[in-house]
Amino acid sequence: MRGAETRTEIVRTADRLFYEGGFEHTSFADIAGAVKIARGNFYYHFRSKDEILDAVIARRMQATQTLLAQWENDNPTPRARLSAFVRILEVNGDKIMRYGCPVGSLATELSKLAHAARAAAVGLFDVFVGWLAEQFRALGCADAEALALHLLMRSQGVAMLATAYRDPQFVAREMAAMEDWIDGVVPADSATP
Protein backbone atom coordinates (compact mmCIF):
# COMPACT_ATOMS: atom_id res chain seq x y z
CA MET A 1 0.00 0.00 0.00
CA ARG A 2 1.45 3.35 -1.02
CA GLY A 3 1.63 6.31 1.35
CA ALA A 4 -1.31 8.26 0.04
CA GLU A 5 -3.45 5.14 0.03
CA THR A 6 -2.54 4.40 3.63
CA ARG A 7 -3.50 7.90 4.63
CA THR A 8 -6.82 7.59 2.84
CA GLU A 9 -7.45 4.24 4.48
CA ILE A 10 -6.67 5.66 7.92
CA VAL A 11 -9.15 8.50 7.41
CA ARG A 12 -11.80 6.18 5.99
CA THR A 13 -11.47 3.79 8.93
CA ALA A 14 -11.30 6.58 11.51
CA ASP A 15 -14.45 8.07 9.99
CA ARG A 16 -16.33 4.82 10.53
CA LEU A 17 -14.96 4.18 14.03
CA PHE A 18 -15.50 7.77 15.19
CA TYR A 19 -19.10 7.39 14.08
CA GLU A 20 -19.70 3.96 15.57
CA GLY A 21 -17.85 4.39 18.85
CA GLY A 22 -17.34 8.11 19.27
CA PHE A 23 -14.25 10.25 18.73
CA GLU A 24 -12.68 10.05 22.17
CA HIS A 25 -13.53 6.41 22.69
CA THR A 26 -11.75 5.40 19.49
CA SER A 27 -8.04 4.78 20.12
CA PHE A 28 -5.14 4.65 17.71
CA ALA A 29 -4.93 0.95 18.51
CA ASP A 30 -8.52 0.51 17.30
CA ILE A 31 -7.79 2.25 14.02
CA ALA A 32 -4.43 0.52 13.60
CA GLY A 33 -6.07 -2.85 14.16
CA ALA A 34 -8.71 -2.16 11.53
CA VAL A 35 -6.25 -0.72 8.97
CA LYS A 36 -3.64 -3.36 9.83
CA ILE A 37 -0.71 -1.03 10.34
CA ALA A 38 1.52 -0.37 13.34
CA ARG A 39 0.50 2.32 15.83
CA GLY A 40 3.71 4.25 15.31
CA ASN A 41 3.00 4.57 11.63
CA PHE A 42 0.20 7.02 12.31
CA TYR A 43 2.63 9.79 13.04
CA TYR A 44 4.10 9.70 9.62
CA HIS A 45 0.69 10.68 8.22
CA PHE A 46 -0.75 12.74 11.10
CA ARG A 47 0.88 14.65 13.91
CA SER A 48 -1.96 14.09 16.38
CA LYS A 49 -5.40 12.58 16.88
CA ASP A 50 -6.94 16.00 16.36
CA GLU A 51 -5.38 16.11 12.89
CA ILE A 52 -7.11 12.84 12.06
CA LEU A 53 -10.36 14.36 13.28
CA ASP A 54 -9.85 17.35 10.99
CA ALA A 55 -9.25 15.00 8.08
CA VAL A 56 -12.35 12.99 8.96
CA ILE A 57 -14.50 16.12 9.05
CA ALA A 58 -13.04 17.25 5.72
CA ARG A 59 -13.79 13.83 4.28
CA ARG A 60 -17.37 14.00 5.53
CA MET A 61 -17.74 17.45 4.05
CA GLN A 62 -16.60 16.11 0.70
CA ALA A 63 -18.91 13.09 0.96
CA THR A 64 -21.85 15.33 1.88
CA GLN A 65 -21.36 17.54 -1.14
CA THR A 66 -21.11 14.48 -3.36
CA LEU A 67 -24.33 13.14 -1.82
CA LEU A 68 -26.19 16.39 -2.39
CA ALA A 69 -24.99 16.53 -6.00
CA GLN A 70 -26.24 12.96 -6.41
CA TRP A 71 -29.64 13.89 -5.02
CA GLU A 72 -29.83 16.82 -7.44
CA ASN A 73 -28.90 14.52 -10.29
CA ASP A 74 -31.40 11.81 -9.33
CA ASN A 75 -34.28 14.22 -8.64
CA PRO A 76 -35.19 16.91 -11.18
CA THR A 77 -37.63 18.79 -8.95
CA PRO A 78 -36.87 20.58 -5.68
CA ARG A 79 -39.83 18.81 -4.09
CA ALA A 80 -38.39 15.39 -4.91
CA ARG A 81 -35.01 16.51 -3.59
CA LEU A 82 -36.56 17.32 -0.24
CA SER A 83 -37.98 13.81 -0.18
CA ALA A 84 -34.52 12.43 -0.84
CA PHE A 85 -33.37 14.26 2.28
CA VAL A 86 -36.22 12.82 4.32
CA ARG A 87 -35.43 9.30 3.12
CA ILE A 88 -31.91 9.23 4.61
CA LEU A 89 -33.67 8.31 7.86
CA GLU A 90 -34.78 5.11 6.13
CA VAL A 91 -31.74 4.53 3.90
CA ASN A 92 -29.35 4.82 6.85
CA GLY A 93 -31.95 3.50 9.31
CA ASP A 94 -29.95 0.60 10.73
CA LYS A 95 -26.84 2.66 11.43
CA ILE A 96 -28.85 5.54 12.87
CA MET A 97 -30.63 3.21 15.27
CA ARG A 98 -27.30 1.98 16.58
CA TYR A 99 -25.07 5.05 16.38
CA GLY A 100 -27.33 8.07 15.89
CA CYS A 101 -26.81 10.73 13.24
CA PRO A 102 -23.10 11.05 12.42
CA VAL A 103 -23.29 14.84 12.21
CA GLY A 104 -25.41 15.41 15.29
CA SER A 105 -23.61 12.95 17.55
CA LEU A 106 -20.20 14.32 16.60
CA ALA A 107 -21.31 17.93 17.10
CA THR A 108 -22.67 17.07 20.55
CA GLU A 109 -19.55 15.17 21.60
CA LEU A 110 -17.23 17.96 20.45
CA SER A 111 -19.44 20.49 22.19
CA LYS A 112 -19.15 18.63 25.49
CA LEU A 113 -15.39 18.42 25.01
CA ALA A 114 -15.21 22.13 24.09
CA HIS A 115 -13.12 20.86 21.20
CA ALA A 116 -11.60 23.26 18.66
CA ALA A 117 -13.06 21.23 15.77
CA ARG A 118 -16.63 21.78 16.97
CA ALA A 119 -17.24 24.62 14.52
CA ALA A 120 -15.94 22.54 11.62
CA ALA A 121 -18.29 19.71 12.56
CA VAL A 122 -21.24 22.10 12.71
CA GLY A 123 -20.21 23.19 9.22
CA LEU A 124 -21.63 19.86 8.02
CA PHE A 125 -25.03 21.02 9.21
CA ASP A 126 -24.53 24.28 7.33
CA VAL A 127 -24.15 22.43 4.05
CA PHE A 128 -27.46 20.64 4.56
CA VAL A 129 -29.21 23.83 5.65
CA GLY A 130 -27.93 25.74 2.65
CA TRP A 131 -28.96 22.99 0.25
CA LEU A 132 -32.41 22.56 1.81
CA ALA A 133 -32.99 26.31 1.78
CA GLU A 134 -32.09 26.33 -1.90
CA GLN A 135 -34.83 23.79 -2.59
CA PHE A 136 -37.44 25.71 -0.58
CA ARG A 137 -36.45 28.90 -2.36
CA ALA A 138 -36.87 27.20 -5.73
CA LEU A 139 -40.34 26.16 -4.62
CA GLY A 140 -41.22 29.80 -3.99
CA CYS A 141 -41.22 29.63 -0.21
CA ALA A 142 -40.60 32.69 1.92
CA ASP A 143 -38.27 32.13 4.91
CA ALA A 144 -36.52 29.30 3.09
CA GLU A 145 -33.75 29.30 5.68
CA ALA A 146 -36.19 28.86 8.56
CA LEU A 147 -37.98 26.05 6.72
CA ALA A 148 -34.64 24.35 6.07
CA LEU A 149 -33.72 24.54 9.75
CA HIS A 150 -37.12 23.20 10.71
CA LEU A 151 -36.79 20.19 8.41
CA LEU A 152 -33.26 19.49 9.62
CA MET A 153 -34.48 19.84 13.19
CA ARG A 154 -37.17 17.22 12.62
CA SER A 155 -34.71 14.88 10.95
CA GLN A 156 -32.41 15.23 13.96
CA GLY A 157 -35.25 14.64 16.40
CA VAL A 158 -36.37 11.52 14.57
CA ALA A 159 -32.78 10.25 14.42
CA MET A 160 -32.40 10.78 18.16
CA LEU A 161 -35.53 8.85 19.08
CA ALA A 162 -34.69 6.23 16.46
CA THR A 163 -31.42 5.65 18.33
CA ALA A 164 -33.28 5.47 21.63
CA TYR A 165 -36.23 3.29 20.63
CA ARG A 166 -35.00 1.51 17.50
CA ASP A 167 -38.55 1.45 16.19
CA PRO A 168 -38.77 1.53 12.36
CA GLN A 169 -42.52 2.17 12.56
CA PHE A 170 -41.95 5.37 14.50
CA VAL A 171 -39.42 6.49 11.90
CA ALA A 172 -41.79 5.67 9.02
CA ARG A 173 -44.63 7.57 10.66
CA GLU A 174 -42.52 10.66 11.27
CA MET A 175 -41.12 10.53 7.73
CA ALA A 176 -44.69 10.61 6.41
CA ALA A 177 -45.44 13.53 8.72
CA MET A 178 -42.41 15.37 7.34
CA GLU A 179 -43.68 14.87 3.78
CA ASP A 180 -47.10 16.18 4.80
CA TRP A 181 -45.50 19.19 6.43
CA ILE A 182 -43.50 19.93 3.27
CA ASP A 183 -46.64 19.75 1.15
CA GLY A 184 -48.31 22.13 3.59
CA VAL A 185 -45.68 24.85 3.44
CA VAL A 186 -44.95 24.72 -0.28
CA PRO A 187 -47.09 27.22 -2.26
CA ALA A 188 -49.79 25.41 -4.24
CA ASP A 189 -48.76 26.91 -7.61
CA SER A 190 -45.16 25.77 -7.27
CA ALA A 191 -45.94 22.48 -9.06
CA THR A 192 -46.73 24.37 -12.27
CA PRO A 193 -43.58 26.24 -13.26
Add this chain to the structure above:
Amino acid sequence: MRGAETRTEIVRTADRLFYEGGFEHTSFADIAGAVKIARGNFYYHFRSKDEILDAVIARRMQATQTLLAQWENDNPTPRARLSAFVRILEVNGDKIMRYGCPVGSLATELSKLAHAARAAAVGLFDVFVGWLAEQFRALGCADAEALALHLLMRSQGVAMLATAYRDPQFVAREMAAMEDWIDGVVPADSATP
Protein backbone atom coordinates in the same frame (compact mmCIF):
# COMPACT_ATOMS: atom_id res chain seq x y z
CA MET B 1 -19.49 14.34 56.02
CA ARG B 2 -21.21 11.06 56.83
CA GLY B 3 -21.10 8.05 54.51
CA ALA B 4 -24.54 8.42 52.98
CA GLU B 5 -23.96 12.10 52.35
CA THR B 6 -20.67 11.39 50.60
CA ARG B 7 -22.38 8.84 48.38
CA THR B 8 -25.11 11.32 47.52
CA GLU B 9 -22.53 13.99 46.78
CA ILE B 10 -20.59 11.62 44.49
CA VAL B 11 -23.73 10.81 42.52
CA ARG B 12 -24.80 14.44 42.34
CA THR B 13 -21.37 15.52 41.04
CA ALA B 14 -21.07 12.57 38.65
CA ASP B 15 -24.50 13.46 37.27
CA ARG B 16 -23.33 16.95 36.43
CA LEU B 17 -19.95 15.91 35.03
CA PHE B 18 -21.40 13.05 32.97
CA TYR B 19 -23.76 15.59 31.46
CA GLU B 20 -21.22 18.31 30.84
CA GLY B 21 -18.32 16.19 29.63
CA GLY B 22 -19.83 12.82 28.77
CA PHE B 23 -19.76 9.53 30.70
CA GLU B 24 -16.58 8.02 29.34
CA HIS B 25 -14.67 11.30 29.31
CA THR B 26 -15.33 11.90 33.00
CA SER B 27 -12.69 10.26 35.20
CA PHE B 28 -12.76 9.35 38.86
CA ALA B 29 -10.13 12.03 39.37
CA ASP B 30 -12.52 14.62 37.93
CA ILE B 31 -15.27 13.58 40.30
CA ALA B 32 -12.91 13.25 43.26
CA GLY B 33 -11.57 16.73 42.60
CA ALA B 34 -15.05 18.22 42.53
CA VAL B 35 -16.27 16.33 45.61
CA LYS B 36 -12.94 16.82 47.40
CA ILE B 37 -12.36 13.23 48.41
CA ALA B 38 -9.54 10.82 47.65
CA ARG B 39 -9.80 8.63 44.55
CA GLY B 40 -9.52 5.44 46.60
CA ASN B 41 -12.55 6.39 48.62
CA PHE B 42 -14.82 5.76 45.65
CA TYR B 43 -14.56 2.04 46.04
CA TYR B 44 -16.06 2.09 49.46
CA HIS B 45 -19.27 3.50 47.93
CA PHE B 46 -19.19 1.97 44.44
CA ARG B 47 -17.50 -1.09 43.04
CA SER B 48 -17.04 0.34 39.54
CA LYS B 49 -17.68 3.30 37.28
CA ASP B 50 -20.67 1.49 35.83
CA GLU B 51 -22.23 1.35 39.27
CA ILE B 52 -21.93 5.13 39.52
CA LEU B 53 -23.62 5.40 36.13
CA ASP B 54 -26.49 3.23 37.36
CA ALA B 55 -26.84 5.49 40.39
CA VAL B 56 -26.77 8.60 38.19
CA ILE B 57 -29.51 7.24 35.96
CA ALA B 58 -31.59 6.31 39.00
CA ARG B 59 -31.07 9.80 40.36
CA ARG B 60 -32.16 11.35 37.07
CA MET B 61 -35.22 9.13 37.03
CA GLN B 62 -36.14 10.39 40.48
CA ALA B 63 -35.49 13.99 39.50
CA THR B 64 -37.60 13.61 36.37
CA GLN B 65 -40.56 12.29 38.29
CA THR B 66 -40.22 15.13 40.77
CA LEU B 67 -40.11 17.61 37.90
CA LEU B 68 -43.22 16.17 36.26
CA ALA B 69 -45.07 16.27 39.58
CA GLN B 70 -44.03 19.90 39.94
CA TRP B 71 -45.35 20.70 36.46
CA GLU B 72 -48.64 19.05 37.34
CA ASN B 73 -48.81 21.04 40.54
CA ASP B 74 -47.98 24.35 38.85
CA ASN B 75 -50.29 23.86 35.88
CA PRO B 76 -53.92 22.82 36.43
CA THR B 77 -54.73 22.10 32.76
CA PRO B 78 -53.13 19.46 30.53
CA ARG B 79 -52.62 22.13 27.87
CA ALA B 80 -50.57 24.29 30.23
CA ARG B 81 -48.58 21.21 31.26
CA LEU B 82 -47.59 20.61 27.65
CA SER B 83 -46.35 24.20 27.51
CA ALA B 84 -44.28 23.55 30.60
CA PHE B 85 -42.60 20.72 28.71
CA VAL B 86 -41.94 22.95 25.71
CA ARG B 87 -40.42 25.61 27.94
CA ILE B 88 -37.59 23.39 29.23
CA LEU B 89 -35.84 24.33 25.98
CA GLU B 90 -35.79 27.90 27.24
CA VAL B 91 -35.39 27.24 30.97
CA ASN B 92 -32.38 25.00 30.39
CA GLY B 93 -31.37 26.86 27.25
CA ASP B 94 -27.82 27.77 28.25
CA LYS B 95 -26.88 24.25 29.32
CA ILE B 96 -28.53 22.69 26.27
CA MET B 97 -26.57 24.97 23.96
CA ARG B 98 -23.32 23.82 25.55
CA TYR B 99 -24.00 20.18 26.43
CA GLY B 100 -27.13 19.11 24.55
CA CYS B 101 -30.07 17.33 26.13
CA PRO B 102 -28.89 15.24 29.10
CA VAL B 103 -31.20 12.35 28.21
CA GLY B 104 -30.55 12.32 24.47
CA SER B 105 -26.80 12.75 24.66
CA LEU B 106 -26.43 10.01 27.27
CA ALA B 107 -28.63 7.61 25.31
CA THR B 108 -26.58 8.23 22.17
CA GLU B 109 -23.25 7.79 23.95
CA LEU B 110 -24.35 4.56 25.63
CA SER B 111 -25.71 3.32 22.32
CA LYS B 112 -22.35 3.87 20.63
CA LEU B 113 -20.63 2.11 23.52
CA ALA B 114 -23.17 -0.75 23.38
CA HIS B 115 -23.32 -0.19 27.13
CA ALA B 116 -25.53 -2.34 29.35
CA ALA B 117 -27.09 0.77 30.91
CA ARG B 118 -28.44 2.00 27.57
CA ALA B 119 -31.91 0.61 28.22
CA ALA B 120 -32.04 2.27 31.63
CA ALA B 121 -31.07 5.61 30.09
CA VAL B 122 -33.78 5.27 27.45
CA GLY B 123 -36.17 4.67 30.35
CA LEU B 124 -35.88 8.40 31.06
CA PHE B 125 -37.47 9.05 27.68
CA ASP B 126 -40.24 6.60 28.57
CA VAL B 127 -41.20 8.67 31.59
CA PHE B 128 -41.57 11.80 29.47
CA VAL B 129 -43.49 9.95 26.76
CA GLY B 130 -45.88 8.44 29.29
CA TRP B 131 -46.49 11.76 30.96
CA LEU B 132 -46.98 13.65 27.69
CA ALA B 133 -49.36 10.94 26.41
CA GLU B 134 -51.33 11.33 29.61
CA GLN B 135 -51.81 15.03 28.90
CA PHE B 136 -52.85 14.44 25.30
CA ARG B 137 -55.29 11.77 26.45
CA ALA B 138 -56.80 14.17 28.97
CA LEU B 139 -57.28 16.63 26.12
CA GLY B 140 -59.29 14.06 24.21
CA CYS B 141 -56.68 13.28 21.57
CA ALA B 142 -56.63 9.98 19.75
CA ASP B 143 -53.16 8.43 19.32
CA ALA B 144 -51.93 10.17 22.43
CA GLU B 145 -48.79 8.05 22.44
CA ALA B 146 -47.88 9.05 18.87
CA LEU B 147 -48.48 12.72 19.67
CA ALA B 148 -46.28 12.41 22.75
CA LEU B 149 -43.47 10.87 20.71
CA HIS B 150 -43.85 13.59 18.10
CA LEU B 151 -43.55 16.36 20.67
CA LEU B 152 -40.57 14.70 22.32
CA MET B 153 -39.00 14.23 18.87
CA ARG B 154 -39.32 17.94 18.16
CA SER B 155 -37.89 18.87 21.52
CA GLN B 156 -34.91 16.61 20.83
CA GLY B 157 -34.43 18.06 17.35
CA VAL B 158 -34.51 21.61 18.66
CA ALA B 159 -32.09 20.70 21.44
CA MET B 160 -29.69 19.16 18.92
CA LEU B 161 -29.64 22.21 16.66
CA ALA B 162 -29.51 24.47 19.70
CA THR B 163 -26.28 22.71 20.68
CA ALA B 164 -24.94 23.08 17.15
CA TYR B 165 -25.93 26.67 16.42
CA ARG B 166 -26.40 28.17 19.88
CA ASP B 167 -29.05 30.49 18.49
CA PRO B 168 -31.74 31.45 21.03
CA GLN B 169 -33.86 32.96 18.26
CA PHE B 170 -34.05 29.61 16.48
CA VAL B 171 -35.09 27.96 19.74
CA ALA B 172 -37.75 30.59 20.42
CA ARG B 173 -39.15 30.25 16.91
CA GLU B 174 -39.37 26.46 17.13
CA MET B 175 -40.92 26.65 20.60
CA ALA B 176 -43.66 28.86 19.17
CA ALA B 177 -44.13 26.38 16.32
CA MET B 178 -44.48 23.57 18.85
CA GLU B 179 -47.20 25.51 20.66
CA ASP B 180 -49.02 26.09 17.37
CA TRP B 181 -48.76 22.41 16.55
CA ILE B 182 -50.25 21.48 19.93
CA ASP B 183 -53.15 23.86 19.40
CA GLY B 184 -53.69 22.27 15.99
CA VAL B 185 -53.94 18.68 17.18
CA VAL B 186 -55.95 19.29 20.34
CA PRO B 187 -59.73 18.94 19.72
CA ALA B 188 -61.44 22.33 19.78
CA ASP B 189 -63.94 21.38 22.50
CA SER B 190 -61.25 20.25 24.89
CA ALA B 191 -61.07 23.71 26.46
CA THR B 192 -64.63 23.35 27.79
CA PRO B 193 -64.67 20.37 30.13
Add this chain to the structure above:
DNA sequence: GTCTATATCTCGATAGAC
Protein backbone atom coordinates in the same frame (compact mmCIF):
# COMPACT_ATOMS: atom_id res chain seq x y z
C1' DG C 1 -15.43 5.87 56.42
C1' DT C 2 -11.52 8.12 54.51
C1' DC C 3 -6.99 8.23 53.46
C1' DT C 4 -2.20 7.22 50.92
C1' DA C 5 0.24 4.29 48.11
C1' DT C 6 0.42 1.50 44.39
C1' DA C 7 -0.62 -2.12 40.86
C1' DT C 8 -1.88 -2.67 36.16
C1' DC C 9 -3.43 -1.17 32.02
C1' DT C 10 -4.09 1.77 27.99
C1' DC C 11 -3.74 6.08 26.10
C1' DG C 12 -1.40 9.51 22.80
C1' DA C 13 2.96 10.48 21.24
C1' DT C 14 8.17 9.89 20.20
C1' DA C 15 12.73 7.76 18.69
C1' DG C 16 15.17 5.38 15.71
C1' DA C 17 16.16 0.99 12.93
C1' DC C 18 15.25 -0.64 8.41
Add this chain to the structure above:
DNA sequence: GTCTATCGAGATATAGAC
Protein backbone atom coordinates in the same frame (compact mmCIF):
# COMPACT_ATOMS: atom_id res chain seq x y z
C1' DG D 1 6.99 4.61 4.33
C1' DT D 2 6.55 1.15 7.85
C1' DC D 3 8.17 -1.06 11.60
C1' DT D 4 9.45 -2.13 16.87
C1' DA D 5 10.35 -0.33 21.20
C1' DT D 6 9.31 2.77 24.57
C1' DC D 7 8.12 7.06 26.98
C1' DG D 8 5.19 9.72 30.33
C1' DA D 9 0.61 10.69 31.57
C1' DG D 10 -3.58 9.29 33.19
C1' DA D 11 -7.10 5.68 33.47
C1' DT D 12 -9.60 2.10 36.64
C1' DA D 13 -9.07 -0.54 40.40
C1' DT D 14 -6.84 -2.62 44.76
C1' DA D 15 -4.33 -2.94 49.38
C1' DG D 16 -3.89 -1.66 53.62
C1' DA D 17 -2.93 2.06 57.33
C1' DC D 18 -5.58 4.94 60.26
